[in-house]
Structure formats: structure tokens, C-alpha cells
Amino acid sequence: MNFFSHRQTNLLRARAAAFALAASASAFAADYVDLRRIEPIDGDAAAGAQKAAVCFACHGPNGNAIVPTFPKLAGQRADYLYHRLDAFKHADPKDPYVAQLPMLAIVASLNDIDMRNLAAFFAAQAPIAAAPAVAAPAAAEGETIFKQGDPARGVPPCAGCHGADANGVAATDSRQYLAWPALRGQNAAYVISRLNNFRDNLPHSSSNDFIMHGVARTLDDGSIQAIAIWLASLSPQPAH
Ligand code: HEC
Ligand code: HEC
The missing domain is CATH 1.10.760.10 (Cytochrome c-like domain)
Structure with a gap:
């Protein structure tokens, strides 16, 4: 089986094109990804469930984060979740902001298929309120x-x-x-x-x-x- 699906290949191409763009327009970071014409991801939620337990430590049971500094993942769009994981995966570890992100170590052990499957898994989970609704003025x-x-x-x-x-x-x-x-x-x-x-x-x-x-x-x-x-x-x- 070809390791890269045609979708992955398209994404890589977009990255390469963006790199060429970056050479002429230095306002863009070198690993700039164009998300304007992406294909829907095609993840397997059941396979994602097999790898999700490690995520619960920070993102809560089934992605319903209890600690409010961590994002909830449950019920979020699969395509958004996947592209965020992909962004962590390709982030520049020498960038001081990137270097302190706990997600850097997490994505190191995930391949592209894992990230699609995890995105599909968390998108399929029922979101629940972590705390009673706050009614501040x-x-x-x-x-x-x-x-x-x-x-x-x-x-x-x-x-x-x-x-x-x-x-x-x-x-x-x-x-x-x-x-x-x-x-x-x-x-x-x-x-x-x-x-x-x-x-x-x-x-x-x-x-x-x-x-x-x-x-x-x-x-x-x-x-x-x-x-x-x-x-x-x-x-x-x-x-x-
Ligand atoms: C050690 C704690 C920790 C663990 C474990 C962890 N994460 Fe995260 N994750 C974070 C933090 C902190 C952020 C917020 C990063 C930011 O501010 O951009 C985050 C952000 C994310 C985002 C972006 C969410 C959004 O709304 O933009 C996704 C997707 C994600 N994590 C998926 C996962 C998956 C999948 C796993 C398990 C394979 C996992 N995380 C494990 C700490 C963790
Ligand atoms: C023109 C479209 C557009 C408008 C208007 C817009 N957003 Fe966004 N927003 C986006 C996109 C696209 C993303 C995804 C960014 C990424 O992937 O890094 C996003 C991401 C976010 C996120 C991150 C979510 C997460 O889980 O990490 C927050 C929070 C957010 N927007 C809040 C706002 C607020 C508040 C406003 C109004 C003041 C607003 N947005 C207006 C397009 C928009």
C-alpha cells in the first residue's frame, strides 16, 4: 500500500508551494500551510480510540477537558482537530513558543494516519459541560x-x-x-x-x-x- 494517500500528497505539495512562496514573501513562515482548499479527512474513530487514552490526562475523559486551561476536543470538527495536530507535528522546535508546547512531545509518536484517526475519534465524542454555566455580567x-x-x-x-x-x-x-x-x-x-x-x-x-x-x-x-x-x-x- 502506498504510505501517502493522495490527500497527504496534496498537502505535501501545498507545503512545497508555500515554501516557494515564502522565499519571495518573507512575511510567511517557511512551513506555511494553505488550508483554503483541503480535502475532508477520512479517519477511523475506532482505531483512534485505541490511541486516545494518553490524551485524556490533559484533555479529559473522551476529550471533555476538566482543567480549563486545556482545550476540549469532544465534538469539535474532525478536520480542524487533524490540521491542528499536523501543525504541531510540523512546527519548528527551535521556535521558543513552539518549544514549550506539551503537544510537541505528544505528536512525535503519532504518524499521519494516527492523527486522522484520533481526530475522527474526538469529533465523534459527545461534548459535555465541564462546569456549571457561568452567568457573569x-x-x-x-x-x-x-x-x-x-x-x-x-x-x-x-x-x-x-x-x-x-x-x-x-x-x-x-x-x-x-x-x-x-x-x-x-x-x-x-x-x-x-x-x-x-x-x-x-x-x-x-x-x-x-x-x-x-x-x-x-x-x-x-x-x-x-x-x-x-x-x-x-x-x-x-x-x-
Ligand atoms: C501533557 C498535556 C497534554 C496531553 C497529554 C495532550 N495534549 Fe493536546 N493540548 C495540550 C495543550 C496545553 C494544548 C493547547 C495548545 C495551545 O495553546 O495551542 C493542546 C491542544 C491540542 C489540540 C488543539 C485543540 C484546539 O482546540 O485547537 C489538539 C487537537 C490536541 N491537543 C490533541 C491531542 C491528542 C490527540 C492527544 C493524545 C494523543 C493530546 N492532545 C494529548 C496538552 C496536552
Ligand atoms: C474571517 C473568519 C473568522 C472570523 C471573523 C473569526 N474567526 Fe476565529 N477562527 C477562524 C479560523 C479559520 C480559525 C482556525 C485558526 C487555526 O487553525 O489556527 C479560528 C480559530 C479561532 C479560535 C481557536 C479555537 C480553538 O479551539 O483553539 C478562537 C478562540 C477564535 N477563532 C475566536 C474568534 C473570535 C472571538 C472571533 C470574533 C472576535 C473570531 N474568532 C472571528 C476564522 C475566523
Whole structure:
């Protein structure tokens, strides 16, 4: 059997093309991945289950992380999960931000098929609320920014890309949206840390990272916190 599926080969080609692009446009990191025209991943959830136990230590039972600094994986889009794993796998270990990520050691022992299978497994798990919903006053402000944005500050409505119910946009019309994540019910501390990283342009390895860098640089600390509190207060549902 050919080890590389045609999908993997396409991805490698995209990487090579991106490398050529990087040579002429130094604004892009060398291992820049274009996620605008990806194929849906084709993982085997049952095979993924065989490798998932090690993940539960940080991401909680079946991917429902209890410790709020870790992201929940249960019910997230499989394509998003796979491309995040692939990004960790190809991240530059010499980059100081990358070097401190616990995921680096985790992906070292996974091959491409394992990552597809794990993504399919976690996407198929029922998401559950880790803690009772928080009803902080800031949540109302977060909901407004999420749904309407803030034109005065150049903040786009998050709902345009993450869905009106924060559960992702239907990816049936265009492959462009396949790896766009659902956010509903995600842990607040993780969302705050990730938005801060996007704002600082970390990580910076895919076309999707660049999209979120542009969004996050319009957000101040108060907005980030309000949005995160509102998202965490929503009852989780599997992503669209
Ligand atoms: C030692 C703790 C630890 C273990 C074990 C671990 N992870 Fe992670 N994982 C993290 C942390 C921390 C992050 C957040 C990284 C960041 O901020 O970008 C993360 C992020 C992720 C993400 C990105 C989630 C998102 O919403 O963007 C995926 C996917 C993921 N891990 C999958 C896995 C899988 C699959 C396993 C098991 C094979 C695993 N992790 C094991 C700590 C861990
Ligand atoms: C133009 C489309 C677009 C808009 C608008 C947008 N996002 Fe995103 N968002 C994305 C994409 C694409 C990703 C995936 C980035 C990646 O893979 O690194 C993402 C990722 C995220 C993540 C990371 C999720 C995870 O599990 O790690 C968070 C949090 C997030 N966005 C929050 C927001 C918020 C809050 C807003 C509104 C202020 C917003 N986004 C507006 C496209 C968008």
C-alpha cells in the first residue's frame, strides 16, 4: 500500500508551494500551510480510540477537558482537530513558543494516519459541560461582540465564521471552511490564552492562523475575556 494517500500528497505539495512562496514573501513562515482548499479527512474513530487514552490526562475523559486551561476536543470538527495536530507535528522546535508546547512531545509518536484517526475519534465524542454555566455580567457583552462585532473598533462579527450558535459554519458549500473550529462550550481560560496567542501572531503556520491574527489584533483584553466567558457558558453541542 502506498504510505501517502493522495490527500497527504496534496498537502505535501501545498507545503512545497508555500515554501516557494515564502522565499519571495518573507512575511510567511517557511512551513506555511494553505488550508483554503483541503480535502475532508477520512479517519477511523475506532482505531483512534485505541490511541486516545494518553490524551485524556490533559484533555479529559473522551476529550471533555476538566482543567480549563486545556482545550476540549469532544465534538469539535474532525478536520480542524487533524490540521491542528499536523501543525504541531510540523512546527519548528527551535521556535521558543513552539518549544514549550506539551503537544510537541505528544505528536512525535503519532504518524499521519494516527492523527486522522484520533481526530475522527474526538469529533465523534459527545461534548459535555465541564462546569456549571457561568452567568457573569460580562457574558452579555461577549455575546454582542460575537454576534455583531464592534464596527467602531474594526472587530468583525465572530458569528460570520464560527456560526451564529458558535458551533461552526456548515462546510458543505466550500472546503475553505472545513478546518474552521466550533467554539461553543470551549473552556474560557483556554480561549483567552489562544486569542492572546493569535493577537501576538503565535502560532503562525497556516492560512487560518493568519485569518485569526487579523481578527484578534482588533480585540482588547476586556473583549477577549467577555467573549470567552460567554462561550464557556453555552451548553456544548457537537459541531456542525
Ligand atoms: C501533557 C498535556 C497534554 C496531553 C497529554 C495532550 N495534549 Fe493536546 N493540548 C495540550 C495543550 C496545553 C494544548 C493547547 C495548545 C495551545 O495553546 O495551542 C493542546 C491542544 C491540542 C489540540 C488543539 C485543540 C484546539 O482546540 O485547537 C489538539 C487537537 C490536541 N491537543 C490533541 C491531542 C491528542 C490527540 C492527544 C493524545 C494523543 C493530546 N492532545 C494529548 C496538552 C496536552
Ligand atoms: C474571517 C473568519 C473568522 C472570523 C471573523 C473569526 N474567526 Fe476565529 N477562527 C477562524 C479560523 C479559520 C480559525 C482556525 C485558526 C487555526 O487553525 O489556527 C479560528 C480559530 C479561532 C479560535 C481557536 C479555537 C480553538 O479551539 O483553539 C478562537 C478562540 C477564535 N477563532 C475566536 C474568534 C473570535 C472571538 C472571533 C470574533 C472576535 C473570531 N474568532 C472571528 C476564522 C475566523
